[in-house]
Amino acid sequence: MNRQDYLRRVVRLWLGLPQGAITPDLPESLASLLIRDEERLNPHRDAWGCWEYAFSDNHHRGALLVPEIDQWVQAQRRQGFGGEPLWPNGHRFTLTISHDVDDLSRHITAKQWARQAAIRMRGDVKSVIAALPVSLWQTRSIRPTPSLADSLEKALSIEAEFKISASWFFTVWPIDRSSPYDCIYALGDPCRFRGHPTTVAALMRTVASEGHDVGLHGSYGSAVHDGALAAEKHILEMALGKPIVSTRQHWLHWRVDKTPRLQANAGLKVDGTLGFNGSAGFRAGTSLPYPLWDDEHGQPLDILEVPLAVMDVGLFRLGAMGLDLALAKRVVDQITARVATAGGALSLLIHPSHLVDPKVEALMRWTISHCIEQGAWIANHAQIRRHWDERAARLGDKGESFSAVRS
Template structure:
């Protein structure tokens, strides 16, 4: 008997190919093949799945399609939420082995279909968590697509116990954004002078004394938490990624140190000693390939390899422009698809997956690694105490471990400074790393 899962469908569309690959290559890996041949399907002496409206009693396993995967273009979809086995579902079906079209529902969530419609954006032109189906139906903190895939695997094994699924492995990737590398070091003379002037006008004597001591080398820069980060990360033998903001032009939201200076180069090289280095496209880049290219060059001059990883500053993702820009620049992995306003899973998945461009109806060569937790979300947006933040982080980690996905955390060097509104957050970071790495 052939151990390959044969999937029959009347039409092999780009959406359908993408979604079957998502399930059977990325989440619940198993050998499979798609056919449009009725006769081949009927004569197949092995596991098979009928994904068509022509379901009969002779089909050993079938899923009735809602039609979304056979469409092209973007149009409003009727979404009605119900429950099955304790999980939220939509695109219901009255026939087949599952009570809903699992493939269309997953495609809707993972492709971020809802983000292509006009919705109220926040002040940074970002799609808001509160506008999402996941938030409105209380499954934002659940990687729902992974849970669906696990149920599909369970049902398939009931019918075909001989199917050989490859077990997924849980991983943890800590990531650090370097928005402002140092509080005082690494600025041009003009920027440093401007900083002194602002402090003088505000009569900030304490700030003036601190800046002077740091610049004279008699005091450590308060944002210089890199040796501490390295120690925590090495303790658990992790492979972190550091994303550097490298805009040559300063703006209100792009305020990192001079990327052309020695201080910046030294820090990139230091981080490269224990981490992978990625680009943090600036706020002002707005998915413009020429601007991002120049910022990548600013970081690559400090390295001996090409940058292939990225995360948008302020998590400013525009669909599909952001991913088209990254693909044009040969950036293969992105870590931006999260909400700044709430923790959880923006695409309802905790497994890395390729980006599907709904406007072009094709898969782009960019793998999305969905972050689930960010320091600023918990502290600055949600005003959580360190204790409540730890509880939220524990819940998220437990979900990802159960699904054997990839847990990705976003932290910043300045949030480990134990100053301003970040007192006692070092312990949150340490506990998160300990729990996620164990």
């Protein structure tokens, strides 16, 4: 399958057309945006090695908050190319909520403090000296069993209240090539959940047992180092006691020429990384899920991308958009309206440890309520992948796969 055949197949599945149906061609400018040619051709990255919104062509065209591809697909439907609806049970669009568990709580254990301090001590003398005040200050946060009442418990409570499920991305420790950006908790670390002492591994099993999707939050280096994702996935699965399919790269560290193939080779099936740390917006010009393309090998991959449109950090953090709650709601409302009109998928990332901030909790509650009122299907990443596969089979792709031969 060459690039054009791949694009035509993706468009056909978006439109819900059966195999063999006449399918319109995605304009080259939109195809290039989807396949991330600009990231492949431009080596520039931010200080953390990430592609940021300011580097993106759609930002410079004033279209960062516009799902241009979704709008094109909707226009094709209006011109008579529409087939089976993309979403089930008459839903107009989808809301998918996810949580990157970077921190368990405002507090840390002594071992977690020691891990972070050890990473900081690996630098040169100047950086080590600069890190000492931070490390010493963080000793104030040490607790034997940090409480999750204001973080993970709160997120789970909100989702139970709305009777919805989310994707929860946990990291693992130890990891190869740990960096100052990596998370510092281990699966055996103690914490206090719903008033009782437990471990992170047991907590994950509880989250999964309550109907949520538990996935891998790949370490910073796993985006580019062969075998790291597979090793981390194996550790997480052993602790969880069941296979995992979902992932998102920590720090949104993702390389178009490397990460998708590493994810696919690890056996992961759905990714939610394609977004920005510094802004809301559509990095690939779409909110629609789509299988990723490996341009180097000229092959599609058996990993479905669920683009990330909105993250709490991008909205509220100083140095990012730096919005207050009213402005954040305004941005999310604007994006939601465009996604709903075009029949796309709004992906919202809320870090559980940020729910201690009333703005973050208020935004999460408001977005869920608003999207339900607008007719959204609420689904986690694993459910979206399962729905994509089942619908593709009904359209004649039964027994086929987007997967390429693994290298």
